[in-house]
Amino acid sequence: MTPLNAPVRKSSIVRKGAASPTAEAYDNAFQDKPRIGTVVSVTGSHALVMLEQDRTGEDRAQRPQLGAIMSIDAGPSVVLGLVSAMSVPAPSQDNPSAAMRIVEVELIGEFSKPTINAPARFRRGVSSFPTLGDTVHVATRDELTALFAINGVSSVRIGVVKQDAHIPATVNVDEVFSRHCAILGTTGAGKSCAVALLLRSVLGRFPNAHIVVLDPHNEYSRSFDDRAVVFDPTSFTLPYWMLTFDELVEVLYPGRAGYSEEIEILADLVPAAKKMNLTGASRAGIARDMTAITVDTPTPYRISELLSLIDKALGGLDSSRHTAPYKRLRNRIYTISQDARYAFMFGGLTVQDNLKEILGELFRIPVHDKPVSVIELGGLPSEVVQVVVSVVSRLAFEFSLWSNGAAPIALVCEDAHRYAPADQNEGFGPTRRSLVRIAKEGRKVGVSLWVVSQRPTELDPTILSQCNTIFAMRLANQADQEALRAAVPDASTSLLSCLPSLGMGEAIAVGEGVPMPTRIRFDALDRDAVPRSITASFTDGWSVDVEDDGFVDRIVEQWRAQRMLLPEIE
């Protein structure tokens, strides 16, 4: 046998699941007597374990796997670690069974040993390090059960631990919401199902939640049984007067460049229009402090009043050089307010101060047995979607700020890379700012952000780095894996090596919301609750001819009348 101090040759370390077992073998692994080895090296949070004499005869599924949880008996405590690599440092052809086998383990946390008065408790971090010669085994079922049962009160089940399918995988609800959460993976990996499942588990325990799901693919409407209110572009209103000046400018002049004169005029006239409207209200007996009205104050005003203010200003100007920006602004405001796509914003017949009703409906306060708002954004043009995401996320933040977090709100943002892209020049400024603000400060005021994305590279890294719980699902793209690696704690990066080979509905769960970084499999969602997106079916569409002669006529008519032809959901 090779001497113990033989250098460990890095080249032979298996970093990927080179011989990954079948799913069943994985499930059955470790259920029998755990395998024993001893600690032969400890460096910081990293330990090398030499496995005991070879047992090549045994079932390969019984050997430690990448990502498996190992436990090391370290005297007063049991240290838990993750298998990050394995190797035979000095392979021998003559006597392969005698070759030394080394398992690398990242130390993650420890169990205090139970006493008569105190049960075993798990904590992250290692206070008493293992020493050379300590015995090691694959974590037993009892240990795993104790690990995932931590904080039983506020933990909910979401699936099973891949290492032992008998152990329920749990998340800590407070941690997963208060410090934000990211669900990342290729399209089809099961992200939307994971979101639905996680939220359903949480709702089962906390029926008075306040959850807003921004649903760009119109897929969640049936995922929460009758516990969700579904808003679509026809039932949804977000009056223009709720917009901040920034948002209003982005609606009128996306990108802003070249419109500084118009924007300046608007900045003068909007507060004036707001004050005009308030005067009416105060006549009715509501006294308000007029000086507090700024361009951003969410108080109602009339578009007609804004337009007449522009007209009045125009009346006092003579040279066409001065009147041009006023005319252009007037035109732009008029066009947008008539645009059917913005009907949810400008469509109200009367202008009334319904901020209270809108906030209550949107954030489910009071809950009325429907703790979830699903906002369907599919079928809306992307710039309109950006405005909605911006306004909803800002309202969530501001509402929580002014209510001091009395009714914590969770905001689920699908396709988050579209609203907060990594490239600062892309996307819609106010939307990014609003999401970044929630990511950075939401914890203090009680707003939680859940970001769902298939392109972690394209997602603003500030947001990703603020997500303290990450469910990484199958992810094949190398750059995306790198982005993820940068966002998770070092000790769990080794687990990410199996990202490309994860099965559907499987995830690497890391961060504060889970007791330990682990590979889990989400529970199966009820058939009826599976989020279903509407994608045009080419095979269906191309199987039959459109026989109706008037078909194109109708489309053109709807187009001109600016009435949306929303896709039917079967």
Ligand SMILES: Nc1ncnc2c1ncn2[C@@H]1O[C@H](COP(=O)(O)OP(=O)(O)O)[C@@H](O)[C@H]1O
């Ligand atoms: N936990 C689960 N329970 C039931 N079905 C699932 C689950 N995870 C994934 N699926 C299946 O995988 C398909 C794709 O999942 P989905 O969540 O839409 O993927 P993504 O959102 O990542 O594109 C679903 O339509 C469903 O059939």
Ligand SMILES: [Mg+2]
């Ligand atoms: Mg999806």
